[in-house]
Amino acid sequence: MLKKLKEIRALNAFAKKQSIGMQRKLMLYWVSMILVVFSTVIFLLSIAGAFSQDDKQLHEVMKLYLKNTQDHLVDHFDNITAKSLNLSKELSREIELELSKEGVDFDEINDDPQLLLHLQEVMYPLVNTTLQTADCNGAYVILNATINTALSDAVNSRSGIHLRYSNLSSSSPVSPTVVYFRGISDIALQKNLELHNRWNLEFDISQIPLCFEMMNATLDRPAENYYWTKRINLKDTWESSMLLSVPIVSSDGTVYGVCGAEISALYFQFSYPMVEDKFGSVVTVLAPIEDNRLVLAKGLVGSVSGTYLDSQESLVIHQGRYFNEYDTGNGKYIGLHKIVPISNSELDDTVWAVAIMVPQDSYVAYIADIKQNWIIAAMILLCILLAFSFFLSRRFVRPITESLKRFQQEEMLEQAMSSGISEVDELAEFLNARARNQRLEQGDLPPNIADLFDQFIERKHLLTTAERNILRYYIEGHEIADIPDLAFISMSTVRKHNRNIYEKLGVSSRDELMLYIDLLRRCGRLNELL
Amino acid sequence: MNLLIDHLEDCSTPNYFSFAIRCEVCGEFWYSNSIPFSKAGQVTDYVDKKELYDVLYQKEKQRAQLAAAKEAREHFSQCPICRRLVCDSCFLICDEMDMCKECATRMKEAGEPVIP
Ligand SMILES: [Zn+2]
Ligand SMILES: [Zn+2]
Numbered sequence: 001m002l003k004k005l006k007e008i009r010a011l012n013a014f015a016k017k018q019s020i021g022m023q024r025k026l027m028l029y030w031v032s033m034i035l036v037v038f039s040t041v042i043f044l045l046s047i048a049g050a051f052s053q054d055d056k057q058l059h060e061v062m063k064l065y066l067k068n069t070q071d072h073l074v075d076h077f078d079n080i081t082a083k084s085l086n087l088s089k090e091l092s093r094e095i096e097l098e099l100s101k102e103g104v105d106f107d108e109i110n111d112d113p114q115l116l117l118h119l120q121e122v123m124y125p126l127v128n129t130t131l132q133t134a135d136c137n138g139a140y141v142i143l144n145a146t147i148n149t150a151l152s153d154a155v156n157s158r159s160g161i162h163l164r165y166s167n168l169s170s171s172s173p174v175s176p177t178v179v180y181f182r183g184i185s186d187i188a189l190q191k192n193l194e195l196h197n198r199w200n201l202e203f204d205i206s207q208i209p210l211c212f213e214m215m216n217a218t219l220d221r222p223a224e225n226y227y228w229t230k231r232i233n234l235k236d237t238w239e240s241s242m243l244l245s246v247p248i249v250s251s252d253g254t255v256y257g258v259c260g261a262e263i264s265a266l267y268f269q270f271s272y273p274m275v276e277d278k279f280g281s282v283v284t285v286l287a288p289i290e291d292n293r294l295v296l297a298k299g300l301v302g303s304v305s306g307t308y309l310d311s312q313e314s315l316v317i318h319q320g321r322y323f324n325e326y327d328t329g330n331g332k333y334i335g336l337h338k339i340v341p342i343s344n345s346e347l348d349d350t351v352w353a354v355a356i357m358v359p360q361d362s363y364v365a366y367i368a369d370i371k372q373n374w375i376i377a378a379m380i381l382l383c384i385l386l387a388f389s390f391f392l393s394r395r396f397v398r399p400i401t402e403s404l405k406r407f408q409q410e411e412m413l414e415q416a417m418s419s420g421i422s423e424v425d426e427l428a429e430f431l432n433a434r435a436r437n438q439r440l441e442q443g444d445l446p447p448n449i450a451d452l453f454d455q456f457i458e459r460k461h462l463l464t465t466a467e468r469n470i471l472r473y474y475i476e477g478h479e480i481a482d483i484p485d486l487a488f489i490s491m492s493t494v495r496k497h498n499r500n501i502y503e504k505l506g507v508s509s510r511d512e513l514m515l516y517i518d519l520l521r522r523c524g525r526l527n528e529l530l
Numbered sequence: 531m532n533l534l535i536d537h538l539e540d541c542s543t544p545n546y547f548s549f550a551i552r553c554e555v556c557g558e559f560w561y562s563n564s565i566p567f568s569k570a571g572q573v574t575d576y577v578d579k580k581e582l583y584d585v586l587y588q589k590e591k592q593r594a595q596l597a598a599a600k601e602a603r604e605h606f607s608q609c610p611i612c613r614r615l616v617c618d619s620c621f622l623i624c625d626e627m628d629m630c631k632e633c634a635t636r637m638k639e640a641g642e643p644v645i646p
Contacts (some may be wrong), residue, residue, distance in 0.1 A: 464625040485531055488608040489628060492618045493644045500623075 023397040030389030054367055058279055059322035065356045066336045069284050073354050076135055077342045080244055081226055083134035084260045087126055088246040091141055094122050095256050106254055109145045116147055116159050117184050124161055124187055131163050138164040138262030142203050144215040156206040168266055198236040207235050210347050214247050215255050227343035230288060230298035240265045242300060265300055272302030280362025281307050285355040292317050294326060294355060307359050326357055333357040403428050456516055457528045462504040470497045475517055534599040537615050545570035547594035551602050553617035555630050560605055562598035609633055618644035
């Protein structure tokens with residue numbers, strides 16, 4: 001019973017508080033639960049490294065790019081090297097053959113225009129074939145001889161042929177035109193070749209690194225020497241190139257000169273286009289490493305559209321865990337690089353590296369974008385969870401509030417409607433039962449009981465003061481027999497009063513009178529009778 | 531009750547117990563039902579038990595007195611104004627307060643006697 005009382009009290013408290021209060025509390029509970037779970041998930045994810053996934057992913061992608069680029073580049077350069085070595089061998093044989101035919105030593109070809117022309121006529125088809133077959137934009141041969149040793153710049157001037165493609169473009173389906181850059185002009189006339197607008201009869205070997213050394217060195221195994229020059233400006237032009245230099249060595253070890261192929265900056269750009277990745281524009285770089293710097297000015301850079309590289313920077317290398325940083329001084333790039341042995345010469349110790357890199361800005365923007373997506377996704381998830389919690393708490397509270405409403409409207413249903421919550425149902429059942437019991441106690445009352453009460457109470461005005469005093473004794477619970485002693489009147493007097501009281505109040509007996517009194521007491525209207 | 535007992539006048543004989551109350555307004559006597567003494571008529575036969583009978587007599591008389599007072603309660607009221615004990619014929623039922631004939635006359639209150 002005590003428990004039931006407590007339940008009623010609890011229900012009372014419910015009714016007094018607004019239902020929204022309970023829903024709010026439930027909401028608060030849900031929200032804090034959700035926040036705890038949410039932050040735990042975020043915490044675990046960050047511990048598991050879900051948010052450094054991007055760097056790792058970039059590393060994998062970069063590694064793949066680097067491997068592809070490196071494979072491609074090494075293939076490419078190996079091909080050119082093989083063709084150039086072949087060119088060197090054939091030139092050596094042809095020159096040796098011609099010299100023996102003419103019966104002269106190699107030293108004697110200086111200042112002999114006829115012999116030089118004749119040699120160039122022999123060399124031209126070989127150089128041209130190399131240009132046509134090797135994946136390059138130029139091929140050349142330089143003999144260690146000059147047409148006029150008396151000239152002031154004769155020490156740097158050397159006879160030879162340099163053929164180049166002129167109208168290169170990345171997408172042109174037209175086969176490029178061969179132009180005559182260096183060499184005796186008679187050959188250009190013979191072969192119907194256009195002279196380069198900066199054509200020269202001879203090479204200025206001061207422009208070509210190590211060229212002089214190569215031609216005058218005594219090499220152990222000269223035939224196996226070759227090296228790529230650092231990028232040089234082609235004299236009098238806006239173009240710059242890297243040249244592969246292979247010595248032309250006779251059977252007795254004399255170095256006739258050097259030959260090889262050319263890859264211009266422009267040609268490299270077309271050959272190594274920029275790749276657009278979600279991280280940013282991926283650029284290929286082939287450059288020497290000097291003092292932990294990638295010296296772009298001495299190397300080649302693939303297509304740079306979408307980046308700020310101008311192929312002249314020195315990039316300071318900062319090694320990183322997943323990728324390196326390349327700092328130009330006014331801009332940073334991230335990427336990976338790898339040393340590639342493209343040269344093979346005791347004269348040259350340049351360390352070449354192939355690198356792929358993307359502007360750090362675009363990567364940061366990409367990461368920021370991803371982070372933003374994460375945040376948006378998290379916010380959306382949070383909103384969904386909040387809405388869910390609102391929905392749940394409302395759903396939970398609704399049966400309670402509806403039951404309360406029913407109680408408040410005193411709409412006691414005989415068949416208890418299920419609220420879906422056993423405790424609420426129990427409470428409802430209990431209250432219903434109590435209400436039913438109350439009604440059973442008043443079961444045989446006529447339906448117009450209120451009217452009867454009103455009439456009864458109205459009639460009390462007919463009573464005299466003396467009669468009302470007697471009635472008061474009855475209301476106080478005294479029996480008829482008690483009245484004479486209490487009022488000091490005879491029993492006959494009491495009976496006479498009773499008759500008058502019954503008559504005036506419209507009751508037939510003291511029992512009926514007492515029933516009225518009892519009912520009025522239950523209704524709380526007894527004081528109206530006094 | 532005590533008021534009534536105080537007003538009872540003893541009219542008992544050795545064989546019967548009887549009491550009377552006199553209305554203080556009209557002076558009429560009311561007599562209670564007489565109750566016979568349980569040993570009535572045997573007093574002379576047993577002289578030896580006279581003492582016992584006397585005690586018995588007193589006890590029965592006391593009981594009879596209480597019964598008489600109870601009986602009188604049916605017929606006598608105390609006037610709330612003059613505090614006198616009056617019979618039902620002399621006690622009037624008035625609107626405000628019941629009272630004796632004389633008081634009602636004096637205060638010009640209308641009333642109806644309990645017994646006309
Ligand atoms: Zn009298
Ligand atoms: Zn009086």
